[in-house]
Amino acid sequence: MSNRTEISSLGEFGLIEHLTKNFEIKNVSTVLSVGDDAAVIDHFGKQTVVTTDLLVEGIHFDLMYMPLKHLGYKSVIVNLSDVYAMNATPTQITISLAFSNRFSVEALDEFYEGVYAACEKYGVDLVGGDTSSSNKGFIISVTALGEVAPDKFVKRSTAQTGDLICVSGDLGGAFLGLTLMDREKKIFLENPKVQPDLEGEDYIVGRLLKPEARKDVIDFFEENKITPTSMMDISDGLSSEVLHLCRQSNTGCRIYEDKIPINDASRKAAFKFGLDPTMCALNGGEDYELIFTLKQEDHDKIVLNEDISVVGYMTEMEEKCKLLTKGGGTHDIIAQGWNAFGE
């Protein structure tokens, strides 16, 4: 080949856009295609949501501190999170695995124990998959299918100027859990006799190792007749995701630093590691919370839900994406979330 463009020059989303921009839809059943948390397929009265994720050892997880059972659980959760982010209910998953011969059947049993625990908790059926060997490492591909009533699915591209920006739960915890585990791993590698010091860090470790998908938030929407104007899940940090919503909806935004929900345990851990908790929430990944926008008149419907925080609002695109800090400053929001093609 005469030309060589480095993939890192496009980034993950640039790459997907590049690779899929010329593709035309051929089936009338394809309601929504590439570019959201999941695709939507029409089936005469119900719509099917489909999403897929590939997890690679050494890139997405480290088996040194990720027990296989937790890995199985999390592999399912990250996909269910994408289905919920469409305002849909997950129903089936498929799992394909590739692994080297250092894995035993007992190791895979542990992995599947986690898979089944997640399926059980979220009422999802495992309906298929594929297993094969790999030369090196463990590779996991999960596809999730879900159902949504016709046209009830919520896209990323439909936020309006003036809409409230909300997030579920709290942010930054998983990144701080990862920071802790990385630190303990380094200590262990230098001196295998030192036991890991995870004392009092259950919260951030749990956020990393056993994330949950926000089924409860989707259920809350249904019970309270709320339809967000746009939504996605927070897998790469608040900055990265709010920029996606704005870019796809052609809006700008204002985010208030003091409104970003951060758990006390996360805040303490951040200070301990010399990190700014806000930066952890903005740029740390893997929280699997939801970010969504609401019409202002729906504010009353969510105000009593302690698991939902209003963090800002959508503006005209020309006003850009800005963070208003506690100190009264204004900063551009830039995507520094986890990037699979990072330098």
Place this chain on the structure above:
Amino acid sequence: MSNRTEISSLGEFGLIEHLTKNFEIKNVSTVLSVGDDAAVIDHFGKQTVVTTDLLVEGIHFDLMYMPLKHLGYKSVIVNLSDVYAMNATPTQITISLAFSNRFSVEALDEFYEGVYAACEKYGVDLVGGDTSSSNKGFIISVTALGEVAPDKFVKRSTAQTGDLICVSGDLGGAFLGLTLMDREKKIFLENPKVQPDLEGEDYIVGRLLKPEARKDVIDFFEENKITPTSMMDISDGLSSEVLHLCRQSNTGCRIYEDKIPINDASRKAAFKFGLDPTMCALNGGEDYELIFTLKQEDHDKIVLNEDISVVGYMTEMEEKCKLLTKGGGTHDIIAQGWNAFGE
């Protein structure tokens, strides 16, 4: 862990059975789950078929002789083949990729050119996916969705004693293509100045590098009101697949060696390599033809189709699975197909 069971002791299908045996279905929409070419999901009047495959560099393909465009094409085809094997029509696919930084955007463009060519040819929409980096090698996960009229899907487990066993196209070609490419690769590695000698071997090379899925056979079934009693695709060789049908249908079988369709070009290539063409058809993989069973009274409906060969019939389970050779001998059929967990 105290116990360690080697995965090779179970084999791929034993492993899947082991891992999924205790899982209970929770959604009424799950019509057919693990254990067939694809799962079937009900959507109020139409049924959705879903199947997934994971392809790993060095295990499933060798980029030294598999051009990326062909690899993209084949990655789609192997999944569409599973959908057709359910007597269904593929409609959407998702693709997840992981690759190391030795791949450029241009390389991925080539891969996607093949993906799009397959989507175009088979009328399928690419609706989503995921890309990420890998430490080593190229990893491809494809999921295909398809539609089938209610209860028109064809399983592996429903063949009856006395049914005719049929296969589409011809067998063994892809394995012979692989044998040729492996030989040329060895020669090249020993002496890079020697150009590969593929003269006159277009057919077997094409079978390996550019397989097609048998949409035409499924269309033929519909036009001629044929519903096979069981069906699957031939990805691991005739032996392995006929044993699957028999095991899942609780039948035995008789296969006639002289009825197994083998292309002249494949036969010639086999002799050149000192291989038995029948063994290539029985044990070689990746032909992506269909094997199906028919009620005897349907024989007239297929007899004029030159792309369908009757190779034997189903017997009572007690009569085991036997190959009747040209020389008049009778041999047990054993699974020697391609095994991803081979020694």
